[in-house]
Amino acid sequence: MTNPLLDDRDVAFTLYGVLGAESLLGLPHFEEHSRETFDAFVSVAARFAREAVFPATRALDEDPPRLVDGRVLVSPRLHTLWPKLREMGVIAAARPFEVGGQQLPLAISTAASLYLMAANPALFGFPGLTAGAAHLIEEFGSEALKALYLEPMHEGRFTGTMALTEPHAGSSLADVSTRARPAGDHYLISGSKIFISGGDQDLSENIVHMVLARIEGAPSGIRGVSLFLVPRLRFGVSGLEPNDVGVSGLIHKIGWKALPSVVLSLGEGGDCRGWLVGAPHQGISCMFQMMNEARIMVGANGVATASVAYHESLGYARERPQGRLATSKDPQLPQVPIIEHADVRRMLLRQKAIVEGGMSLLLQTALYADRASHAATEGERQHAQVLLDLLTPVTKSFPAEKGFESTVLALQIHGGYGYTSEYLPEIFFREQKLNSIHEGTTGIQGLDLLGRKVVAHNGAAMRAFAEEIARTCERAAAAGVAASWIGALTGAAVEVSELTKELAQRGRSGDVEGMLCHSADYLELFSTTVIAWQWLLQAAAAREAMASGSSERDFLEGKLAAAQYWLRTELPRVPALVTLCRENEDSYLTMRPSWF
């Protein structure tokens, strides 16, 4: 069976049937679009992903970048794929016409990206990072910088990077120590950056690094960090010339191998020029725009890799004969395909619930982003922004964490074959692990969710979320979804809401440690509830489609089974987690380093 990467039926069902993405067409910003232009964009990406990218999976994994004479050289296959990817216009798909974009909703460009990421996350790293960097310049850069850089970046002639991390400053960006010394219209940059994805390669004419650095005399900590555009080659009188950006090392990642991870040395020769983007000392808040987009992209990667792995194991389970049913063990009978075994179906249904539930949340979040930017009224935009902010840590971490578990199940279903490099799951298994680490570890997402997001705006985000859930429950009831499912979600949502108020109060009373100690459990129970919300939405849409006589009966039955799975096997895990947070079980809070 050919791996479809994603189920086309599911992408369309979720975008339109579940989430009503067509309603975006009523907004002025998207008025030149139609369902047809949306679908055309997605299907071009899907075809390219399936026919050109996915077949190169093993080859790209086995031919990582090499550092030769101070430059990073990438696989010849990337040189073949990259120009075609550029031509599709994926980099600027969601940017406005006026800067050369296609002015598509983020929800649509994300759906298209999912296919490309599923086919190869490393390849998609190049356009993804370039889009993020260009968006930063578009938003915060001077007119001069925009004029020089936006067009070549949107066309993919230049690529972009995020150059945040330093050897001693990863999660703690307050400790960035790269320096910037004023020198006329620019600054002289010096320092070292590590783990810079796409930090060097021989694919594009130029590389534009978005660099966090500290202007001389700046305050210490996060409030003294500024953002700079530091190109590998700068514009000189006779064209592009070197900008003293050196490659001092290549990191050997265990997955995403086609995307080089580079150690950069900036200004070793004293002549590395950077141009300020945004106001001085506001680098972190500018960068957070890119980081939030990157977090949603990480969530998309988590969904995409879990999806390709799911479909690989689904195909295998349909074809691999092994054993017989507990109810008919006669050895004279032929063996059955392993999908006939209940425990294999459990692993498949769990994957389906994670993959499709995660995708539903991802596209929901992308739609909030679209409405936050383009909804008709300021009130609607703010409402969507609040929900976008709230859901971003979940959209980032759920597909990373549960998507990893899901990917591991795909390997497990392959049995001994799954443990070999003759089959693909071991690649997905390595690719997926990155998603819980980059762009803020899962631990950081938990702290962000509980420490900032749910308590933001004096609880407005949680109230908006409760309204969304209430609306979903109404829709589900109208569609004829089982009352017990609706009640399960309502009950969990109330528990989460009450717990959140208690924890917020604990924080306000000065017990920050007690508020945040179980942030990992909070993230898990919150995410489980969020995904249950999406599955109730999916169930409602499935019932609606059935009622309207859809011919996709099997597909819709599968949706209801997956919804049942999540609502009845996962959601009941929430109360024990709520108790942990509430009682603040203190084993690791009190555990001293010397006790280990």
Next chain:
Amino acid sequence: MTNPLLDDRDVAFTLYGVLGAESLLGLPHFEEHSRETFDAFVSVAARFAREAVFPATRALDEDPPRLVDGRVLVSPRLHTLWPKLREMGVIAAARPFEVGGQQLPLAISTAASLYLMAANPALFGFPGLTAGAAHLIEEFGSEALKALYLEPMHEGRFTGTMALTEPHAGSSLADVSTRARPAGDHYLISGSKIFISGGDQDLSENIVHMVLARIEGAPSGIRGVSLFLVPRLRFGVSGLEPNDVGVSGLIHKIGWKALPSVVLSLGEGGDCRGWLVGAPHQGISCMFQMMNEARIMVGANGVATASVAYHESLGYARERPQGRLATSKDPQLPQVPIIEHADVRRMLLRQKAIVEGGMSLLLQTALYADRASHAATEGERQHAQVLLDLLTPVTKSFPAEKGFESTVLALQIHGGYGYTSEYLPEIFFREQKLNSIHEGTTGIQGLDLLGRKVVAHNGAAMRAFAEEIARTCERAAAAGVAASWIGALTGAAVEVSELTKELAQRGRSGDVEGMLCHSADYLELFSTTVIAWQWLLQAAAAREAMASGSSERDFLEGKLAAAQYWLRTELPRVPALVTLCRENEDSYLTMRPSWF
């Protein structure tokens, strides 16, 4: 910090303080031993593992076996390590003096093995498989076979394998199709075997394959499978001569790389001789002795790999500075080691609870095996055997599944560095994944536990287990362990016991599907309770040691914290799982293949 592989304090504390392994010295079989001979054996293994094996980790991973002219050649490093390992006498450590063994308890030889497995699971595969094969010959082989093979196997001049799996028959051994045709004192074997660990190599003089095959005219299914000894070289008039055992392929595993996984072709030239071991058609029940030992060895590997990974991340967390505490964010202050962050301590304590709880169960199981063979009375031996049988699927699968999760946490603690091959966790991550697959997948263990073990002997195993728990609770109460911890275990044990009766009744009433549908959840809830039992035992022993004025105060406080963690954060997950099994939530039972 040097990685200790295992914490010596913990090994001694668990063996003697928690499990009372010294009581074995009162049994006639072990009367020539002493605490000193036990400790000497373990410490020699620990030193060799730390000083010689562990430093070769990366090299062994990067130099996998090669197939050259029909033979498998292993890394030169293995040629250096293997003779030293043989000299330590690990192969026959637990076998009687009369067959050249050291007559050590399995609990002691397992403790020693843990260090070697932690240092390199692939290397330990050679003695582990040889010991299992030799034990089969010792138990079921003819005197002639024993005379020829036992001594060279125990000395490691010959190595052994388990040759069960065929391309179409992995989990389903009923479908083994390798044939055996009677030919005088031997049989002529023909067929193909796959995934044969150590199936060929250039380390030992000879390789002894324990092969499942079907005698001509045997009944179909599991009751027609016999066990054969099939050597690579057979004894001929002028010494060892070829036995028509060919290597038709090498499988490229993603971990355990130093241990070749081989495709064998038996009898392509029509002259592959096999000697029957045990009675005809009794191959599966003979092989189950080896398989049960192998399952315990897999559990040991799970513990060992999780342990080395835990210690790697503990060392890293003590040394890696990053960020500041939520309560003192002043950027002028130096960064703190990440172990100071509560969420990092959560990941470390979770690992500790899994590693040390898993090791406690493993050594407990090994002690039952020792008592099943050597206890003073038949009643005591039977009692121990019943508990050994009951716990084997848990001892196999818990360290594999939760040990994998634990190993992933070790990688996560390393952040971006953990995702690179410059650091070790990615190796442990790949090594660990095998343990949920080989020697019966986790799914198979769940079916074995619920479908066979807990219902065996009309509930006698569960009654014996309940008695063990009651005894532990008494000990914990006497030691002054918190009543709430004891109550938590008691409550869970009652729930598990009642659920088991209900499910058994469901099976007896003919609803086998309904009984087994949630076998994965049952395995998880049962395992969680079993590990809680071990942690209550550990807590009791820690309190006893504190009361007797132990100087290891920090270590004992850490034990209590880990016990609290398991009893208060993991055990409360049991009720929701019990409900799933009881209500038999039916999403994947009813899910049809066409609905995916």
